[in-house]
Amino acid sequence: MTGETAAETGWAKINLALHVRRRRADGYHDIETIFAFADFGDILSVRAADDVTLTIGGPFGEGLPADESNLVLRAARALAGAYGIETGAALMLDKRLPVASGIGGGSADAAAALRLLNRHWGIDADEKALCAIGTALGADIPACVGSRTQRGDGVGEQLRVLADDDVRGKAVLLVNPGTPLGTGPVFAAWDGADRGALAGGLPLAAARDGRNDLERPAISLCPVIGTVIAALEDRPGVAFTRMSGSGATCFALFEAEADAEAARAAIAAEHPGWWAAAGRLR
Structure with a gap:
């Protein structure tokens, strides 16, 4: 264990494509997805302490529980238990991503906790x-541990790193209309139709040829998602637009970072109640 304060980013997760193939007997769904990650997200920091604790702040921190229901604490407890760690850690989460928004905030934060405490406690x-x-904590957490372009199968936990990565470095804009949307209701609204497999090959080409099967049910529950997608599609320089995960955050890829930033500024001016952030894919 070190006495230094250290930090990790819970990188924003994006599903470039998300095919829902079937509902399993255990209640989960078999999916095929391409994960990508933006170069911004929540910030988790740690300092030495006698007990494992969590405090939460930031633009989206209000009202979030800092108790044992929080995935960050659950990840910390699981890591400590797996390696017999008896020392504590004071964790501080700067919550910068919208909650329940389809970009893996809780999963990304849990993954950041695993990476951060792995170093802090000297586990290696x-x-x-x-x-x-x-x-064991959540289907998206394994993808978020590496936070790089990957193909996910099963419930998303069967991962394959895509070495031929044609999306890394692409300019990206994320937009959320400010409406939390739970994953459970969106999956429940899915019509159960298997619309076919996700193609292999380069991730951007596969994503373009693919779809997000949760987009239609999400829009049925939260119609403003359609408005967000339309707003993104109209921007100069946009190359590809879709909803991420179970929503309500949508994304657009751009050829130029300047176009992504111009789109962010324009959407922020036109829709001041929306959250928008621009960057690049890691």
């Missing part, structure tokens, strides 16, 4: 071991 576990701990 590899990524595979951290992913195994994360799998």
Whole structure:
């Protein structure tokens, strides 16, 4: 354990495509997805302490529980239990991403906790071991541990790194209309139709040829998502637009970072109640 304050970013997760193939007997759904990650997100920091604790601040921190229901604390407890750690850690979460928004905020924060405490406690576990701990806590957490372009199958936990990555460095804009949208109701509204497999090959080409099967049910529950997508599609320089995850955040990829930033500024002016952030894919 070190006495230094350290930090990790819970990178914003984006589903470039999300095919829902079937509902399983255990209640989960088999999916095929391409994960990508923006170069911004929540910030989790830690300092030495006698107990494991969590405090939450930031633009979207109000009202979030800092108790044992929080995935950050659950990840910390699971890591400590797996490696027999008895020392504490004072965790501080600067919540910068919207909550319940389809960009993996809670999962990304839990993954950041695993990476951060792995260093802080001097465990030196590899990524595979951290992913195994994360799998027991949430389907998206393993992808968020590595936070790089990956193909996800099963419930999203069967991962394959895409070495031929044609999306890394692409300019990206994320927009959320300010309406939280739970994953459960969106999956429940899915019509159950298997519309086919996600193609292989380069991730951007596969994503373009693919779809997000949760987009239609999400719009049925939250119609403003359609307005967000239309607002993104109208921007100069936009190359590709879709909803991420179960919504309500939508994304657009751009060829030029200046176009993404111009779109962010324009949307912020036109829709001051929306959240918008621009950057690049990691």
